[in-house]
Amino acid sequence: QKEVEQNSGPLSVPEGAIASLNCTYSDRVSQSFFWYRQYSGKSPELIMSIYSNGDKEDGRFTAQLNKASQYVSLLIRDSQPSDSATYLCAVNRAGRRALTFGSGTRLQVQP
Amino acid sequence: GAGVSQSPRYKVAKRGQDVALRCDPISGHVSLFWYQQALGQGPEFLTYFQNEAQLDKSGLPSDRFFAERPEGSVSTLKIQRTQQEDSAVYLCASSFEARETHKEYFGPGTRLTVL
Numbered sequence: 001q002k003e004v005e006q007n008s009g010p011l012s013v014p015e016g017a018i019a020s021l022n023c024t025y026s027d028r029v030s031q032s033f034f035w036y037r038q039y040s041g042k043s044p045e046l047i048m049s050i051y052s053n054g055d056k057e058d059g060r061f062t063a064q065l066n067k068a069s070q071y072v073s074l075l076i077r078d079s080q081p082s083d084s085a086t087y088l089c090a091v092n093r094a095g096r097r098a099l100t101f102g103s104g105t106r107l108q109v110q111p
Numbered sequence: 112g113a114g115v116s117q118s119p120r121y122k123v124a125k126r127g128q129d130v131a132l133r134c135d136p137i138s139g140h141v142s143l144f145w146y147q148q149a150l151g152q153g154p155e156f157l158t159y160f161q162n163e164a165q166l167d168k169s170g171l172p173s174d175r176f177f178a179e180r181p182e183g184s185v186s187t188l189k190i191q192r193t194q195q196e197d198s199a200v201y202l203c204a205s206s207f208e209a210r211e212t213h214k215e216y217f218g219p220g221t222r223l224t225v226l
Binding site for chain 2: 004008036042045046090098103104
């Protein structure tokens with residue numbers, strides 16, 4: 001079992017819809033959770049961080065964390081074609097400074 | 112500078128050559144990370160520095176990989192006797208904080224191709 005798992009996609013949604021991206025992690029004592037966006041040929045760009053159970057909203061983005069179920073999700077409201085990218089879930093395991101990444105979910109927003 | 116910079120952006124090496132990849136972190140950032148990203152995969156951790164101290168090198172795949180950050184700023188990742196499986200994008204990231212709730216900011220990466 002991978003430490004951080006994501007569906008590779010592609011996830012295709014129409015413009016204006018809500019895109020829902022999911023991630024599960026195996027280390028129960030993980031503490032910090034991040035979503036990065038990566039455009040093709042570019043480096044990862046941090047878009048959301050979440051540290052406690054519940055929802056965290058930032059503009060069109062909402063991150064959701066459920067530590068009991070060991071999953072974290074990202075909702076993108078009013079999806080735009082410019083949101084088309086690979087979304088990487090990253091987890092900071094307790095006692096380890098570096099991030100552990102999933103393989104990413106490719107999102108396609110159809111105009 | 113405004114962000115993390117890396118050089119060169121592209122490197123082609125013949126198998127067996129040594130390469131050196133440079134990372135300039137954001138000024139004042141304490142933590143520096145190197146990751147390796149294969150095509151279609153997420154970044155994989157290689158090594159971590161806090162200032163000039165290399166605190167974690169558990170991700171380095173072999174003793175051909177070596178990293179340093181002698182003055183706690185610029186870092187160099189060196190790969191000796193490159194192999195084809197070393198072909199990947201090498202990403203550097205830095206963070207202002209040393210705590211675990213840090214946020215990492217990535218450079219543009221160096222794409223290494225070993226022929």
